[in-house]
Amino acid sequence: MDIIEEAIEAFSQLPGIGPKSAKRIVYSLLSSPQKGKKIEGAIERLSGEITFCKICGNVSDGEVCKICSDPSRENEICVVGRPLDVMSFEKTGVYRGKYHVLGGLIDPMSGIGPEDLKIRELKERVEKEGAKEVILALDSTVEGEATSAFIASFLKGSTKISRLASGMPVGSELEYTDELTLSRALTDRMRES
C-alpha cells in the first residue's frame, strides 16, 4: 500500500502534524473523498493565485496587497516576522496602519543574518513613505528580541520606533505565569494614577 504510505509521508511534512495525525487524516480522506477534493482545489488556488506583495512582503492576490493599496491606512509600519503575523494583527481590528514582513528573524544558529531579511527594504520604505512610526511586533523570543534590537539601532534617527508591550497575557493567573514574564511585567508596569 505504497500510495497510502506516501500520502501519510506527505501530510507529515506539514507543521504540527506527526505520523499518527497524518495516518488519521489519510484514512479520513479515503472515507470522504470530497474533503480531499476541497483540499486539492485549495492548494491549487494557493499556489496559482497567491503571491507576495512587492511593497510589504505580505501574501497578496496581486502585485501590491490590499493593505498597501488602501489609502485609508495610516502612515505607520508594523514590522512582523511572517505573513501569518499580519493576519493575527488584522484579526484584532485595532491596528489601522500598514505592515512590513521581514521574512523571518535574525537567528545565527540557523545562519540567518540581517542581510537575509527585508531590513534594508524597511529602511528604504520608512524614508520613501515618510512613515511617522515603526512598531516592532516580533516574537517575544531570543531571536525576536535580537531582531528588534538590530532594527531599532539600524533605523535610529529616521522615525519614531516603538515595540509591543510585554507582560501578563490577558486572562492569565499570577500563579501560572513564568518568572521571566512576571519580571518583565513588573519592570514595564504602567502607572495607574
Added chain:
Amino acid sequence: MDIIEEAIEAFSQLPGIGPKSAKRIVYSLLSSPQKGKKIEGAIERLSGEITFCKICGNVSDGEVCKICSDPSRENEICVVGRPLDVMSFEKTGVYRGKYHVLGGLIDPMSGIGPEDLKIRELKERVEKEGAKEVILALDSTVEGEATSAFIASFLKGSTKISRLASGMPVGSELEYTDELTLSRALTDRMRES
C-alpha cells in the same frame, strides 16, 4: 484574501486539525509550494487508485487486497472497525491471519445498528472460508463492547470466537491506571503457574 480563508477552512475539516493548526499549515504551504504539490499528488492518487477490498472491506489498490489474496495468510479472521485498525495490527508483525473491516461500530446514539455494518458478510465469510477462529479486535469502548457482544452471539456455534485481552497498557504504572482498566486487569488476570 478569500483564497487563504478557504484553504484554512478546507484543512480545518481534517481530523485533529483546528482553525489554528489549519492557519499554520496554509501559511507553510505558501512559503514552500513543493509541499503542497506533494499533497495534491498524494490526494489524487488516493482517490484515483485506492478502493475497498470486496472480501474484507480494507483499503486496497485492486478488487481484492494483498492480504486477502496472500495464500500464506492463516485461515483466521481478525474483526476490526476501520481500515486504519488493520494497519495498526500489521505494524505489530505478530498477526498472520486475515481481517474483516466492519466499517464502524454499533452506536445507537448515532443511529448505527448491526445492519449498517458488514456483520452479515462476516458470517458468510466465516462459513464460506471455514475460518478456524474469529478474533474480535474492536475498541475498548461502550460501542466496541456492544458490537463484540452482538457479533459473538450472532456467530455463536459457527467457529471459535475470541477477543483481545483487556488490561494494563505495557509500560504503564499502577498509580496512573484508571479503575475500570485495573478492575478488568484483575478479573482477566493470567495464571503464572
